[in-house]
Amino acid sequence: FGTRTCIRYSMEPIKFIKTVYHINTYTDGSIMYPGKTPPALLLNSSYSPSFAAGLLQMRYIYSMPVERIIKYFADNGFTLRKATANKLIARSADVLENFYKAICQVVLQQDYVTADETYHKVLLTKTKPTDKGSKKATSGCKCA
Numbered sequence: 001f002g003t004r005t006c007i008r009y010s011m012e013p014i015k016f017i018k019t020v021y022h023i024n025t026y027t028d029g030s031i032m033y034p035g036k037t038p039p040a041l042l043l044n045s046s047y048s049p050s051f052a053a054g055l056l057q058m059r060y061i062y063s064m065p066v067e068r069i070i071k072y073f074a075d076n077g078f079t080l081r082k083a084t085a086n087k088l089i090a091r092s093a094d095v096l097e098n099f100y101k102a103i104c105q106v107v108l109q110q111d112y113v114t115a116d117e118t119y120h121k122v123l124l125t126k127t128k129p130t131d132k133g134s135k136k137a138t139s140g141c142k143c144a
Helices: 049-061 066-075 084-109
Strands: 025-028 031-034 118-121 134-138
Touching: 049 066, 049 084, 066 084
Parallel strands: none
Antiparallel strands: 025 031, 118 134
């Protein structure tokens, strides 16, 4: 007599989607016109903005080292070379630099500013036998 609601939560692991575009070449008499490739955020890159955003999120929001990101991708069926990951991160940062500068201007105009002071373990070289080899440090945001 009546209806009950039952909720079950599930999780899908990270999903990689490969989209293949077939680009035709057209002719008008003896002149050939190649079709254009879809626009890309990073010029001459096979990676979409969503892929770059996911990579940046893991690297900077979740503070994952590139090696761990690559292993996570491999565990989920996607092979990514370390050099490719580093280049994608660097090129994405270049694309986002103007956005970063605009945000800095707005933040610096505010009367009240907050910041995240999450602690991370930083590895150090041991100079003395009593050194721990690491210390706690914050990764701060600098707008200047």
